[in-house]
Amino acid sequence: MAEKSNNESKEQELVGLLAQFDDPETLVHACNEARAAGYTKMDAYSPFPVHGIDPAIGIKRSILPFIVLSVALGAVVLGLGIQLYANGQDTFWPFPGYKFLISGKPIFSIPANIPVTFEIIVLSSAFATFFGMWILNKLPRFSNPLHRVSRFKRVTNDKFFLMLETADEKFSRSVSEGQLNDWGAVAIDEVNQDLTDTELPKWLATVGILGAIMLMLPPAAIFSQWGMTNRLPRLHVVPDMDWQHKSKTQTMAANLSNELDGVSLMYEDLRSARRPVDGAIAFGSLDIDSELSYGIKSDFAYTITSGGNALTRAEDTDKADKKEEKEEKDGDAVAPAEEDNLEKYVTTLPEGFQLTEEILDRGQQRFEIYCAACHGYAGAGNGLVNQRAMSLAATGAATWTSARSLHEADVKDDAKNPVGRIYDTITNGRGNMGPYKAQIPVQDRWAIVAYVKALQETGIQSDVPVAADDDAEENQEQNQEADEKQEL
Amino acid sequence: MHETRPAKITSPIVSLSDGYARTIPVALIVAAVGIVLSFILLQGPERFLYSYLANFAFLLSICLGCLFFVIIMHLTRAGWSVTLRRIAELYAMCTPYMAILFLPILVTTLTGSSYLYPWVDGGWSIHGGGDALASASVDQLPPLEQLKASFLNPTFFAARWVVYFTFWGVAAAFFLFTSLRQDKEGGIKLTHRMQAISAPALIAFAASIVFASFDLEMSLDPFWFSTMYPVYFFAGGVLSALATITLTALWLQRTGRVTDEITIEHYHDMGKLMFGFIVFWGYIAFSQFLLIWYANIPEETFWYDIRINKVGWKTLSYILLIGHLFIPFLAMMGRTVRRSKTFLSVATVYLLIMHWIDHFWLVMPHYANAPGGHLREGVVTTSFFYFLGDVACTVGMIAAFIAIFCLVARSRPLVPLQDPRLGECLNHEVH
Numbered sequence: 001m002a003e004k005s006n007n008e009s010k011e012q013e014l015v016g017l018l019a020q021f022d023d024p025e026t027l028v029h030a031c032n033e034a035r036a037a038g039y040t041k042m043d044a045y046s047p048f049p050v051h052g053i054d055p056a057i058g059i060k061r062s063i064l065p066f067i068v069l070s071v072a073l074g075a076v077v078l079g080l081g082i083q084l085y086a087n088g089q090d091t092f093w094p095f096p097g098y099k100f101l102i103s104g105k106p107i108f109s110i111p112a113n114i115p116v117t118f119e120i121i122v123l124s125s126a127f128a129t130f131f132g133m134w135i136l137n138k139l140p141r142f143s144n145p146l147h148r149v150s151r152f153k154r155v156t157n158d159k160f161f162l163m164l165e166t167a168d169e170k171f172s173r174s175v176s177e178g179q180l181n182d183w184g185a186v187a188i189d190e191v192n193q194d195l196t197d198t199e200l201p202k203w204l205a206t207v208g209i210l211g212a213i214m215l216m217l218p219p220a221a222i223f224s225q226w227g228m229t230n231r232l233p234r235l236h237v238v239p240d241m242d243w244q245h246k247s248k249t250q251t252m253a254a255n256l257s258n259e260l261d262g263v264s265l266m267y268e269d270l271r272s273a274r275r276p277v278d279g280a281i282a283f284g285s286l287d288i289d290s291e292l293s294y295g296i297k298s299d300f301a302y303t304i305t306s307g308g309n310a311l312t313r314a315e316d317t318d319k320a321d322k323k324e325e326k327e328e329k330d331g332d333a334v335a336p337a338e339e340d341n342l343e344k345y346v347t348t349l350p351e352g353f354q355l356t357e358e359i360l361d362r363g364q365q366r367f368e369i370y371c372a373a374c375h376g377y378a379g380a381g382n383g384l385v386n387q388r389a390m391s392l393a394a395t396g397a398a399t400w401t402s403a404r405s406l407h408e409a410d411v412k413d414d415a416k417n418p419v420g421r422i423y424d425t426i427t428n429g430r431g432n433m434g435p436y437k438a439q440i441p442v443q444d445r446w447a448i449v450a451y452v453k454a455l456q457e458t459g460i461q462s463d464v465p466v467a468a469d470d471d472a473e474e475n476q477e478q479n480q481e482a483d484e485k486q487e488l
Numbered sequence: 489m490h491e492t493r494p495a496k497i498t499s500p501i502v503s504l505s506d507g508y509a510r511t512i513p514v515a516l517i518v519a520a521v522g523i524v525l526s527f528i529l530l531q532g533p534e535r536f537l538y539s540y541l542a543n544f545a546f547l548l549s550i551c552l553g554c555l556f557f558v559i560i561m562h563l564t565r566a567g568w569s570v571t572l573r574r575i576a577e578l579y580a581m582c583t584p585y586m587a588i589l590f591l592p593i594l595v596t597t598l599t600g601s602s603y604l605y606p607w608v609d610g611g612w613s614i615h616g617g618g619d620a621l622a623s624a625s626v627d628q629l630p631p632l633e634q635l636k637a638s639f640l641n642p643t644f645f646a647a648r649w650v651v652y653f654t655f656w657g658v659a660a661a662f663f664l665f666t667s668l669r670q671d672k673e674g675g676i677k678l679t680h681r682m683q684a685i686s687a688p689a690l691i692a693f694a695a696s697i698v699f700a701s702f703d704l705e706m707s708l709d710p711f712w713f714s715t716m717y718p719v720y721f722f723a724g725g726v727l728s729a730l731a732t733i734t735l736t737a738l739w740l741q742r743t744g745r746v747t748d749e750i751t752i753e754h755y756h757d758m759g760k761l762m763f764g765f766i767v768f769w770g771y772i773a774f775s776q777f778l779l780i781w782y783a784n785i786p787e788e789t790f791w792y793d794i795r796i797n798k799v800g801w802k803t804l805s806y807i808l809l810i811g812h813l814f815i816p817f818l819a820m821m822g823r824t825v826r827r828s829k830t831f832l833s834v835a836t837v838y839l840l841i842m843h844w845i846d847h848f849w850l851v852m853p854h855y856a857n858a859p860g861g862h863l864r865e866g867v868v869t870t871s872f873f874y875f876l877g878d879v880a881c882t883v884g885m886i887a888a889f890i891a892i893f894c895l896v897a898r899s900r901p902l903v904p905l906q907d908p909r910l911g912e913c914l915n916h917e918v919h
Contacts, residue, residue, distance in 0.1 A: 061823075
């Protein structure tokens with residue numbers, strides 16, 4: 001309908017009727033009436049939020065929260081997925097990631113990946129909320145026909161408006177106007193949409209293209225510098241930041257000189273990795289209790305050797321030297337009494353070790369694992385390793401110091417071989433026997449000592465050569481088998 | 489149109505009235521029975537004190553969270569929460585009575601027995617790699633721990649707790665009694681006064697929470713430290729406080745009290761706040777964990793090691809993660825659930841149970857693990873009787889707490905009668 005309207009364009013289309021009200025109560029009343037009359041396509045406008053307008057107008061709850069929730073859940077997948085793809089795998093074809101070991105954490109490690117994931121969730125939720133709200137409000141809009149109604153300017157001030165849209169089924173030009181009047185409208189306006197074709201100004205395209213080209217000039221200038229050769233060093237605006245007085249791990253020591261070609265290394269030996277301070281003890285290996293850890297009475301002093309990283313005793317190093325010399329001379333076992341100062345060894349089980357039946361069983365188990373191979377299950381020195389080594393030594397193919405039988409008088413004697421010395425033997429080795437301190441923890445070593453003493457207590461009759469008997473039996477059996485085979 | 493509700497209290501019943509007189513003796517009897525039974529079932533003070541401490545910390549954090557709620561509502565000139573504030577004021581006023589419940593812990597430390605806190609006897613038992621030393625003297629401690637000994641000793645501990653309870657008591661009393669005075673006098677002068685005091689009160693509150701949480705729970709293993717710990721304690725405490733206030737309001741309305749004054753809009757807002765603090769708690773808990781996990785320094789990680797890598801505690805840690813963070817997060821997110829009284833009743837109880845588990849998880853692992861993260865000698869029995877003992881202690885402590893609340897609430901009105909922001913509160917709408 002081409003009626004008088006408040007602009008000068010030629011083509012108009014009626015979009016709706018706008019009614020003005022002077023106070024919020026009348027507006028809400030009118031909204032209720034409109035809803036009761038069956039209108040669904042309408043909207044109310046006010047300078048401030050009006051209580052009760054949402055249900056009056058019949059506005060349904062927005063779906064925006066659900067949009068945000070879906071986006072956030074997707075962001076969880078996205079966040080973890082990015083990190084999994086980029087750093088957690090290297091097999092995805094054709095663009096595999098790179099398994100980056102960071103700080104020794106697992107390759108794909110959820111706790112480490114949470115911060116990035118969390119921030120992506122927050123960011124995408126914020127975007128979803130903001131842009132989702134725009135989209136649900138059909139924004140951005142370049143024009144709104146309501147702004148053509150001059151009366152509508154008062155909506156930001158002190159007037160309240162209700163618009164019934166023509167798109168609504170119940171809308172009819174005359175009836176609706178009458179209804180609005182009944183509901184208390186102070187004034188009613190037509191809202192017309194301008195249908196003339198809109199064109200952008202012609203100069204916009206030219207200016208736009210020129211502007212885009214201009215904007216690309218500074219980055220082009222900067223990036224072109226990257227490819228140039230220039231003998232001058234780069235500008236360092238903050239030298240403290242570029243040459244920091246710190247050395248990173250596994251790199252060369254930092255250069256602390258502030259001159260252009262100066263060299264002043266943080267460490268003269270070029271290494272940024274330093275040795276621990278003399279006497280430094282690894283976490284968890286503080287062995288204050290010498291009776292427990294070394295089988296040595298606490299009276300006997302320790303010296304910390306330089307270059308060592310534990311409470312090593314100078315005696316140990318000396319003893320090791322002596323042992324080498326001795327072994328070069330002869331291959332026999334060194335008699336216990338000759339070696340070292342027996343006074344220093346403890347003669348009773350130390351206080352830090354509580355002997356119970358379970359511990360003794362444990363000692364037996366450990367003995368059978370570590371010791372029986374050479375010393376035999378009864379401690380008689382007839383372990384299979386020892387037998388083999390002895391037979392090889394007999395043919396001259398190797399040199400071997402026999403594993404002692406634990407029932408020998410020397411070994412049983414508490415004066416010549418106190419428990420502390422047995423412990424020391426296990427810990428540091430003796431003769432051909434290597435040190436077991438790396439394999440057997442302290443408590444287990446004492447358990448083995450206790451078991452050895454138990455074996456010695458129960459003992460084997462010294463006049464019955466057990467080893468020979470066993471061998472004889474085995475040899476007998478083997479000979480019988482060999483005979484039988486030959487017969488066949 | 490929407491009519492404006494008048495700023496008047498219209499419910500017929502506004503106080504606990506007769507209910508409290510009957511409840512208090514019953515609750516006290518249950519409390520006494522529960523605590524004594526727990527002591528017997530848990531076979532003595534050593535194990536009992538841990539259960540007691542976990543429950544005490546849980547209940548104290550509720551009281552302190554409520555005090556925070558009161559302070560912050562005054563500081564922000566909040567109008568929406570006016571009718572809920574009195575409930576929070578009453579819970580905050582329970583704090584001085586909690587001092588009585590604190591006595592077992594205080595007496596234990598003052599008499600020098602290190603059942604609970606290892607730092608009590610001057611030197612701490614140092615266990616190293618399976619070898620045991622007798623209790624060493626302070627001189628044998630590492631230098632940092634020697635410094636700690638000047639803070640962690642029974643005398644200073646007791647002095648600090650006197651200061652804490654004094655401050656909390658004075659602050660809670662100020663806010664409650666001023667509010668009660670306003671019931672009779674009306675006017676805005678008292679509101680301005682409470683608002684003015686709330687700012688310094690909040691600063692002092694923050695300081696007190698920091699050191700109280702160090703003293704109460706973090707010093708169970710004096711080798712460990714975390715600057716996040718007070719924030720963790722605070723976050724969980726406020727969450728529990730919000731749940732408690734909501735639950736109390738729901739229960740009061742269910743029994744016919746203050747039926748008109750607390751509307752669904754208030755519950756909606758409390759639901760929103762609880763959701764916020766669930767997220768905050770999770771954020772803080774994870775931050776504390778992540779930093780320690782990532783740095784991987786044994787000095788700090790052992791505390792999490794005993795909670796994550798041991799079979800039983802591992803399960804509980806996962807229960808906490810899923811049950812205290814993920815499930816409540818998803819459950820409390822929606823508008824519908826926040827506006828459903830049934831759902832909120834279930835949700836608040838669930839949150840309180842979860843937070844009790846949180847304190848259990850904070851305190852209990854230290855029973856088996858001596859300071860420095862090494863296993864205490866001897867066998868730790870977990871038996872049905874121990875479980876019953878824990879249950880008895882919990883029931884007893886909660887009964888004691890209920891008795892205290894009823895004693896504080898007495899026949900006082902459960903909503904502020906003449907708060908100037910009452911109109912804003914009763915007309916509050918959440919969209």
